[in-house]
Amino acid sequence: MNVVVCVKQIPDPAAPQSLDASYNLNRSGKLILDEADTYGVEMALQLVDKAGGGEVTVVSMGSAADLAGVRNALAMGAAKAIIVSDDALRGTDALGTAKVLAAAIRRVSPDLVLAATESSDGYTGTTPVQLAELLDMPSITFAKSVTVTGSTVAVERQTESGYDEVSAPLPAVVTVTAGVVEPRYASFKGIMAAKSKPVEILSVDDLALAGQVGPAGARQAITEVVVAEARQAGEKFVDDGDGADKIVAFLESIKVL
Amino acid sequence: MTLNALWVVVEPANGSLTTTSLELLSHARTLAPSVAAVTWGPGDHAAQAGEYGASTLYAIGDLAGALPGAPVAAALAALVAAGAPDAILIPNSYDGRDIAGRLSARLDRPVLTNVTGLLDEGGLVSEHPIFGGTQVVRAHFTGEGPGIVVVRAKSFAAEPSGGAPAAVTAAPVGALGATGTAMITATHIEERQGPKLEEAPVVVSGGRGLGESGEYALVEEAARLLNGAAGASRAIVDAGWVPYSHQVGQTGKTVKPTVYIACGISGATQHMVGMKGSKNIVAINKDPDAPIFQIADLGIVGDVHKVLPALIEALKSRAS
Ligand SMILES: Cc1cc2nc3c(=O)[nH]c(=O)nc-3n(C[C@H](O)[C@H](O)[C@H](O)COP(=O)(O)OP(=O)(O)OC[C@H]3O[C@@H](n4cnc5c(N)ncnc54)[C@H](O)[C@@H]3O)c2cc1C
Ligand SMILES: Nc1ncnc2c1ncn2[C@@H]1O[C@H](COP(=O)(O)O)[C@@H](O)[C@H]1O
Numbered sequence: 001m002n003v004v005v006c007v008k009q010i011p012d013p014a015a016p017q018s019l020d021a022s023y024n025l026n027r028s029g030k031l032i033l034d035e036a037d038t039y040g041v042e043m044a045l046q047l048v049d050k051a052g053g054g055e056v057t058v059v060s061m062g063s064a065a066d067l068a069g070v071r072n073a074l075a076m077g078a079a080k081a082i083i084v085s086d087d088a089l090r091g092t093d094a095l096g097t098a099k100v101l102a103a104a105i106r107r108v109s110p111d112l113v114l115a116a117t118e119s120s121d122g123y124t125g126t127t128p129v130q131l132a133e134l135l136d137m138p139s140i141t142f143a144k145s146v147t148v149t150g151s152t153v154a155v156e157r158q159t160e161s162g163y164d165e166v167s168a169p170l171p172a173v174v175t176v177t178a179g180v181v182e183p184r185y186a187s188f189k190g191i192m193a194a195k196s197k198p199v200e201i202l203s204v205d206d207l208a209l210a211g212q213v214g215p216a217g218a219r220q221a222i223t224e225v226v227v228a229e230a231r232q233a234g235e236k237f238v239d240d241g242d243g244a245d246k247i248v249a250f251l252e253s254i255k256v257l
Numbered sequence: 258m259t260l261n262a263l264w265v266v267v268e269p270a271n272g273s274l275t276t277t278s279l280e281l282l283s284h285a286r287t288l289a290p291s292v293a294a295v296t297w298g299p300g301d302h303a304a305q306a307g308e309y310g311a312s313t314l315y316a317i318g319d320l321a322g323a324l325p326g327a328p329v330a331a332a333l334a335a336l337v338a339a340g341a342p343d344a345i346l347i348p349n350s351y352d353g354r355d356i357a358g359r360l361s362a363r364l365d366r367p368v369l370t371n372v373t374g375l376l377d378e379g380g381l382v383s384e385h386p387i388f389g390g391t392q393v394v395r396a397h398f399t400g401e402g403p404g405i406v407v408v409r410a411k412s413f414a415a416e417p418s419g420g421a422p423a424a425v426t427a428a429p430v431g432a433l434g435a436t437g438t439a440m441i442t443a444t445h446i447e448e449r450q451g452p453k454l455e456e457a458p459v460v461v462s463g464g465r466g467l468g469e470s471g472e473y474a475l476v477e478e479a480a481r482l483l484n485g486a487a488g489a490s491r492a493i494v495d496a497g498w499v500p501y502s503h504q505v506g507q508t509g510k511t512v513k514p515t516v517y518i519a520c521g522i523s524g525a526t527q528h529m530v531g532m533k534g535s536k537n538i539v540a541i542n543k544d545p546d547a548p549i550f551q552i553a554d555l556g557i558v559g560d561v562h563k564v565l566p567a568l569i570e571a572l573k574s575r576a577s
Binding site for chain 1: 437
C-alpha cells in the first residue's frame, strides 16, 4: 500500500510570530516539521508496515531553502519527498494549496492520503477536504484511529458527543488528530539514511498551475489588521489559606453564588 | 445594506438545530434582508429556522448514513448554480468544516475560516483573531461568486426574531461518485454530566499544574458544585487525562461563561483565545508571573492542591 502524507514546514509556534508588509506570516526564520503532521507520518509508516509492502511519500508545499522538517519525516522512515516550491506561491490560500498538493499527489497515485486535521500556523482545517474533492476521493476527518482492511479504510472519527465509526473505499483522504499514534523519534541510522533519500522539487509551471496560486488565485484580501481590545488584569492575592474564601466572595459579587 | 442574500448552513443535532447555527442565523438577519437556511437529516426544522430569521429552509433530507460533507456541499453547489447568495455562512464544527472544504473546491471559491466577526462595510468583511486574540485581521472576498465563511461558536448571540416558520424547499444532492462513499457505520456517545461546556454559565478548567490525571476529579467536583462544566488545557488533553471534547482554546472550544476558573493553567495564547471572552476570569496558579494573571479579574497565587479542595469544602458547606 502506498501512502502520501501532506506535511507542512512551519515557523516554530513557540517563537514570537509576526506578519510581514503584505500580511503574510513571517517565515524568514528557521522552519520545523509541524508537530501536527508527525502523527500522519507515524500513522502512514505503521499502516504500510501492517500491509506488508509499499511506501510512504511526503508531499509539501513551501520553501525548499530549509528542508530540515521534510528531512525529519524522511528520517522517521518515509521513502521519498515531493516539494512544491516557487516564489509564485507566496500568499497562496487553502484552496490554492489544495490545488498544488492535488497536482503533486496525482503523480504518485496513492491508495491513501493522510493530513493533519489542521496545521499549527494556518489552522484553516479545510485544505485536506478541498484536496479530497479535487482528487475525486472520499474523505474522513478527525480520525482518532485508522485501520485499513483490504481496500477499505475504517476510522474512529471524533464527534461532539463521542465518536463515530466511519469507513470508505480506497483511495481516500483521512485527517488525523494529535494522539492517534505516538510519533517515533528518528534514529541515528534514520537521520543518516534520510540524507540520501530522493527529494523531488517541483515548480508551479511543472504542475501547470500558473495563475491559480499566489495572491491572485486567493480571491480574498486583507483590509486591515487591528489591535484587539485588551483585557485588564484585576486583583491578585497570594494565598494565605484564604484563597478559597476570596473566590467565594468574588463569585457572590458577580451573583454566581 | 449592501448585501442582498445570505445562506446559513444549519446543523441538526438531537432533534434541534445547534446553538452555533442559531447564532449565525441571528447575525445573518442583521446583515441582509434575505436569509435562507440549509439543513439535512430527517427532522423538521422549519419552525426553529424561521424563528431565528430564515425565510426559506432548503432541506436536503436523509443522507442514508453518508458523512455529511460531500452530499451537503453537492446540494449547496446545485442551489448556487440556480442563484447565488452573497455568502454562505457555516458553523465551525466537525461537519461544518467538511462542508466548507468540499463546497470551496466545487465552486472554486475561497473559504475564510476561524471567523469571529462579520460586518457589512459596503460588502462582507470578516474578522479573525490572530496571535492569541491580541490582533484581529479583517478580510473580504474578491472575484465573482459567493464567499464561504466558517464561523466559530459563540461569535454572536442567538436571539429569536419571532419569524414565521421558514418555507421548506427540497434540495436534492445529485450524483456524487467516489466522493460520497464515506459512510457512518456506528455512533458512540460518551456520557457527560451537567451542562455542555459551551453553554455552561460556569466553567472550571484544569491544566498541567494539577500534576497528575487523578487530580482532575477536583476540577470536576468544583464544576459540579457550581452547576458548571469542566474544561481543560490542551496539555492535559494531549497527555490523555481527559477527552478532547473538554479542550478550550484555538484547537478546542470557545467558551464565554459568566465566570471561567482556570486551575493550574499558564495562559498560553492558544488557550486564552478560547476563553478571554468570558465575563469574569478567576485564576489559581502558583507562579505569580503566569500570563493567565494578565487577564484574570481575580488571581490567586497559590497551590491548586490547597485552594481547590478548600473551595470545594466552602461550596459544600454553603449547599448544606
Ligand atoms: C498550534 C497550537 C494550538 C494549540 N491549541 C491549544 C488549545 O486549543 N488549548 C490549549 O489549552 N492549548 C493549546 N495549545 C498549547 C498551548 O500552547 C500550551 O502548551 C498549553 O495551553 C499549556 O497548558 P497548561 O497551561 O495546562 O500547561 P503549562 O503551560 O505547563 O502550565 C502549567 C501551569 O501550572 C502552574 N502550576 C504548576 N503546579 C501548580 C500547582 N501545584 N498549583 C498551581 N499552579 C501550578 C504552573 O505555574 C504553570 O503556569 C496549542 C499549541 C499550539 C502550538
Ligand atoms: N503547504 C502545505 N504543504 C503540505 N501539506 C499541507 C500544506 N498546507 C496544509 N497541508 C496539510 O493540510 C493540513 C491542514 O492544514 P490547514 O488547512 O492549513 O489547517 C496540514 O496539517 C497538512 O497536513
